[in-house]
Amino acid sequence: MGLYIHIPFCRKICPYCDFYRKRGEVDEMFIEALIREIGNSEGGKVDTIFFGGGTPSLLKEHQLDRIFNTIYKTFTIDENAEITIEANPEDVIPYKLRIWKSFGINRISVGVQTFKDEGLKILGRWHTPKQCMDALKNSLNYGFNTNADIIFAYPEQTLKDFERDLIALVNLRLHHISAYSLQIEEKTLYHYWYKKGDLNLPENLKDFYVLRDEILTSYGYKRYEISNFALLGYECKHNLKYWKREKYLGFGPSAASFYPERKLRTINIASLSRYIKEFPTPKEYDFLDEEKERIERIYLGLRANLMSLKELERFIGRPSKDLLRFFNIKETLSVKSEYLHIFDRIVEMIISTK
Ligand code: SF4
Numbered sequence: 001m002g003l004y005i006h007i008p009f010c011r012k013i014c015p016y017c018d019f020y021r022k023r024g025e026v027d028e029m030f031i032e033a034l035i036r037e038i039g040n041s042e043g044g045k046v047d048t049i050f051f052g053g054g055t056p057s058l059l060k061e062h063q064l065d066r067i068f069n070t071i072y073k074t075f076t077i078d079e080n081a082e083i084t085i086e087a088n089p090e091d092v093i094p095y096k097l098r099i100w101k102s103f104g105i106n107r108i109s110v111g112v113q114t115f116k117d118e119g120l121k122i123l124g125r126w127h128t129p130k131q132c133m134d135a136l137k138n139s140l141n142y143g144f145n146t147n148a149d150i151i152f153a154y155p156e157q158t159l160k161d162f163e164r165d166l167i168a169l170v171n172l173r174l175h176h177i178s179a180y181s182l183q184i185e186e187k188t189l190y191h192y193w194y195k196k197g198d199l200n201l202p203e204n205l206k207d208f209y210v211l212r213d214e215i216l217t218s219y220g221y222k223r224y225e226i227s228n229f230a231l232l233g234y235e236c237k238h239n240l241k242y243w244k245r246e247k248y249l250g251f252g253p254s255a256a257s258f259y260p261e262r263k264l265r266t267i268n269i270a271s272l273s274r275y276i277k278e279f280p281t282p283k284e285y286d287f288l289d290e291e292k293e294r295i296e297r298i299y300l301g302l303r304a305n306l307m308s309l310k311e312l313e314r315f316i317g318r319p320s321k322d323l324l325r326f327f328n329i330k331e332t333l334s335v336k337s338e339y340l341h342i343f344d345r346i347v348e349m350i351i352s353t354k
Contacts, residue, residue: 002048002241003075005034005067006252007056008272011088015124015189016151016182020254020270021054030252031063033276035070037251040280046071047078048238051105057087061099068103082107082145082237089127092135097142107236108139109147109178114154114161115168122155124189136172145234147176153208154182155199162208163215170219175234179212180227181205181341205341213337223334225304226343243304245296263288299347305334316353323350 008021008030049071051059059067071077084107085100092110100108112132113123120127132148139146148169152162169177182201184194193199202208213223221229225243228236241248242258249257254270269275269282288296298315301307309329312319326346327333335343 001044001046001246002050002238002248003046003071004238004248004250004255005038005049005051005056006250006255006268007051007053007059008253009058010053010055011058012124012126015193016154016185018185018188019054022272026058026060026063027272027276028063029276030272031066033279034252035066036279037281038067038070039074041074041249041251043074044076045078046075047081048241049077049081049083050238051085053086055088055091056085057091057096064099064103077104084109084147084236084238086111087135089131089135092138094138094142097138097144101142101144105144107145107147109149109176110135110139112136112148112169113151114157115165116157116161119154119157119161123151133168136169136174140172140174145175147178147236148174149178149180151180151182152212153202153205155201157202159202159204159207159211163211166212166215170215170221173231176228176230176236177216177221178228179216181208206338209340210337213340223305223337226335226340240304243300243306245300263293295351298350302333302335302347302350303343305332308332312350316350319350319353323353 006020007026009024009026010021011023013021013023081104083103083105085105086109088111092108110132112135113125114120115129115132117129120129136146136148150165150169152165166179184191184199190199194201216223216229220231222232223229224235225239228239230236245258245260247258247260250268253268253272253275256265256267258265265286265288267284267286274282294315298307298312301311308331309319312333323346326335326339328336335346339346
């Protein structure tokens with residue numbers, strides 16, 4: 001199974017982000033609560049660990065030491081486990097890389113977002129293009145399996161800008177690239193600006209998706225999920241568990257766990273103060289009935305190219321030609337790049353098919 005550990009602290013809050021996080025250093029009382037939650041969990045065999053956030057690269061050495069000690073006391077960790085940490089570029093420096101390596105972390109996901117200076121400012125990021133580039137090179141030089149997260153179709157971005165970002169990444173031969181289109185999430189500053197008409201978003205979203213697939217596939221990357229590309233054998237094992245609906249346990253405020261055998265998903269309370277004060281951790285319980293499970297299997301299966309035409313037929317009967325035109329049909333179905341920008345609409349059409 002996989003473990004997800006949510007570190008809900010950031011140096012600064014980005015205006016487009018709706019993850020659960022607070023501004024500031026990692027609080028020692030949070031570490032106490034996290035260790036309590038991990039140490040009291042059910043145990044078992046683990047082959048992926050993912051530190052997400054927030055900004056887990058803010059964790060200090062003694063904090064990582066306590067977390068890993070508790071993980072190793074509670075679980076049996078596979079010797080080839082994939083252990084990922086999300087990092088902001090300014091943290092991917094030799095001092096921290098050596099510490100991460102000493103704890104067995106072997107995969108780094110760097111939050112680059114873009115290499116364009118004005119783009120970084122528009123996205124409210126504080127690092128520089130040079131810091132992004134140095135971070136990726138440092139991570140590769142220290143032998144980490146390396147991912148870059150980038151955002152496309154942000155305000156004022158042109159296709160040419162996006163092309164430059166993609167070429168910079170492929171020239172580094174990163175193992176993995178996650179390229180997300182900007183989403184305007186409710187209760188963010190971006191949402192407020194968007195409503196006021198202050199965000200000049202590119203209109204040709206489809207062209208961004210098509211360009212992304214053209215460039216990345218021509219450099220040997222395979223799209224194995226809507227936003228995720230990898231060189232052969234470097235797909236993120238941890239994220240695949242989400243899409244394949246395998247078991248994972250989440251720790252920290254707002255973290256989700258999934259128990260396939262019980263058809264149950266739980267979500268920890270998204271409140272740092274209550275997470276610290278209350279134990280057992282308050283959480284929501286979501287039991288999946290047959291219909292919920294059907295929808296989830298279709299949505300996740302199509303999202304991550306995991307569903308064959310036969311399996312889809314089992315859920316909805318024979319799909320019409322009109323539906324099939326959205327897909328490349330091989331062993332499994334994958335949405336054609338020119339339709340990726342309407343992925344959710346395609347899934348809705350399929351789900352409503354009787
Ligand atoms: S995008 Fe990342 S760094 Fe920015 S606020 Fe969200 S979690 Fe923090």
